[in-house]
Amino acid sequence: MESLFLDIAQTLTGWLQSLGLSAVWADFILLIIQFACVAGIVTINVIILIWLERKVSGFIQLRLGPNRLGPWGAFQTIADAIKLLTKEDIIPTRTDKWIFRTAPLFFITVAMMLYLVIPMGDGMQIVDLNIGVFYFISLASLSTIALLMAGWSSNNKWSLLGAMRSVAQMISYEIPLTFSLLGVIMIAGSLRLSDIVAAQSNIWFIVFQPVAFITYFIAATAELNRGPFDMPEAEQELTAGAYTEYTGMRWALFFLAEYTNLVAVSAMASTMFLGGWQGPWLPSWLWIIIKTYIIMFVFMWIKWTFPRIRMDHLMSFSWKVLLPVSLANIVVTGVGIYVFKWMGWC
Amino acid sequence: MLSDYSTIGIFLMLTLAFPLAAMGMAWAVRPKPKCKPDDEKLLPYECGVDTIGRTWSRFKVNYFLYALVFLAFDVETIFLFPWAVKFSQLGLFAFVEMLLFIGILLIGLWYAWKEGALEWH
Numbered sequence: 001m002e003s004l005f006l007d008i009a010q011t012l013t014g015w016l017q018s019l020g021l022s023a024v025w026a027d028f029i030l031l032i033i034q035f036a037c038v039a040g041i042v043t044i045n046v047i048i049l050i051w052l053e054r055k056v057s058g059f060i061q062l063r064l065g066p067n068r069l070g071p072w073g074a075f076q077t078i079a080d081a082i083k084l085l086t087k088e089d090i091i092p093t094r095t096d097k098w099i100f101r102t103a104p105l106f107f108i109t110v111a112m113m114l115y116l117v118i119p120m121g122d123g124m125q126i127v128d129l130n131i132g133v134f135y136f137i138s139l140a141s142l143s144t145i146a147l148l149m150a151g152w153s154s155n156n157k158w159s160l161l162g163a164m165r166s167v168a169q170m171i172s173y174e175i176p177l178t179f180s181l182l183g184v185i186m187i188a189g190s191l192r193l194s195d196i197v198a199a200q201s202n203i204w205f206i207v208f209q210p211v212a213f214i215t216y217f218i219a220a221t222a223e224l225n226r227g228p229f230d231m232p233e234a235e236q237e238l239t240a241g242a243y244t245e246y247t248g249m250r251w252a253l254f255f256l257a258e259y260t261n262l263v264a265v266s267a268m269a270s271t272m273f274l275g276g277w278q279g280p281w282l283p284s285w286l287w288i289i290i291k292t293y294i295i296m297f298v299f300m301w302i303k304w305t306f307p308r309i310r311m312d313h314l315m316s317f318s319w320k321v322l323l324p325v326s327l328a329n330i331v332v333t334g335v336g337i338y339v340f341k342w343m344g345w346c
Numbered sequence: 347m348l349s350d351y352s353t354i355g356i357f358l359m360l361t362l363a364f365p366l367a368a369m370g371m372a373w374a375v376r377p378k379p380k381c382k383p384d385d386e387k388l389l390p391y392e393c394g395v396d397t398i399g400r401t402w403s404r405f406k407v408n409y410f411l412y413a414l415v416f417l418a419f420d421v422e423t424i425f426l427f428p429w430a431v432k433f434s435q436l437g438l439f440a441f442v443e444m445l446l447f448i449g450i451l452l453i454g455l456w457y458a459w460k461e462g463a464l465e466w467h
Binding site: 024027028031032035039084085086087088089090091092093094104105108109112113116126127128129130134152154155156157158160161164167168171172174175178179182185186189190191239244245248249250252253311312315316319320323324327330331334337338341 | 348350353354356357358360361362364365366368369371372373375376377378379383385387388389390391392393397401402403405406408409412413415416419420423426427430431432433434435438441444445448452455459464465466
């Protein structure tokens with residue numbers, strides 16, 4: 001079971017090369033199949049996650065959640081997707097049409113590009129980039145622009161306010177997010193994600209970097225615009241934030257991209273702090289799925305437990321608490337590495 | 347073998363196809379009204395009330411201040427990345443130097459804090 005997917009890939013490239021294709025073309029065809037897998041992962045995850053989110057929120061609020069379609073309401077999301085697919089497409093007259101149309105495409109493209117570097121198992125990475133962490137952070141921060149595009153081009157007061165809020169929030173929390181990953185990079189001494197996973201073969205980095213894990217988690221919640229940091233799309237005051245004017249498939253693409261980002265950020269958290277795909281007994285690709293889903297469950301738990309935070313508190317929490325804490329964490333990590341060396345522990 | 351960055355480039359093209367295919371599928375399935383929808387339907391949504399004034403309205407200057415502070419710290423992160431990767435090889439000198447660098451930025455943060463750039467007025 002362990003090397004199931006690697007064996008499939010190897011057999012496939014071997015078969016393609018035996019047909020007389022060059023190595024580059026075999027790689028190219030493999031890449032298309034890998035892309036299809038990523039698209040499948042994204043779609044299936046969204047279907048499961050929306051159902052799970054509604055179920056979790058239901059049980060937290062002592063309700064049942066969706067329970068009509070299929071066993072435990074499992075087909076609810078599929079029905080919703082079909083409904084969204086068949087919606088009429090409305091583009092208001094006063095919008096900036098081209099930016100309005102490109103914003104969801106840009107958002108989902110950026111979100112899917114994140115999956116290139118995530119190690120989804122032992123050796124199961126599409127590209128093992130030598131600047132993997134940096135690639136991930138720089139691409140993840142691009143989703144800010146997609147939200148700004150959506151909010152600005154909609155020509156709607158709710159959208160504009162929502163976009164401004166989300167941009168302010170996302171750029172503020174991006175800095176603690178990046179700084180919290182620096183501690184891990186200092187210990188691992190590499191930006192390559194496979195090296196970082198390999199460095200955790202004995203002890204997970206959450207043991208050395210508990211503060212970094214907590215700051216990463218809080219900053220990631222804000223980056224994803226999830227509750228209690230969901231001021232950008234606070235339903236009660238801004239209807240739907242930057243997505244107010246979107247209907248049907250365009251809106252669905254935004255939703256898809258949000259959950260795609262959620263999976264990517266959670267997978268990154270398990271790779272950086274929880275040992276990635278490493279674990280006993282079960283195959284590696286199952287371990288990363290289990291860890292990612294545990295982290296996503298905690299995200300949902302937090303969302304449905306805490307009330308929404310006010311905008312000024314939200315911003316000052318990032319700049320006045322998280323940023324100094326994560327900077328101090330870098331310094332303490334540096335001192336710690338020297339102490340470890342001096343004591344001869346590593 | 348494809349190089350890392352050509353793989354990323356090809357993957358980018360493929361990812362662009364995903365939302366386009368989704369939009370195409372929606373276009374094939376969704377109802378297309380025969381007559382042109384009236385103007386009311388295509389107004390900006392404001393909970394049923396007609397829009398008053400410009401919809402690209404003014405917003406708080408604070409967003410801009412946060413963006414300025416963000417810029418300083420974002421550039422700092424770019425400098426910190428190579429330092430963090432080579433941290434154990436660089437020795438004590440680089441560590442002390444980076445402490446000074448972080449210290450200078452902390453003074454900057456303290457100044458922004460003191461001047462009220464981080465407050466929500």
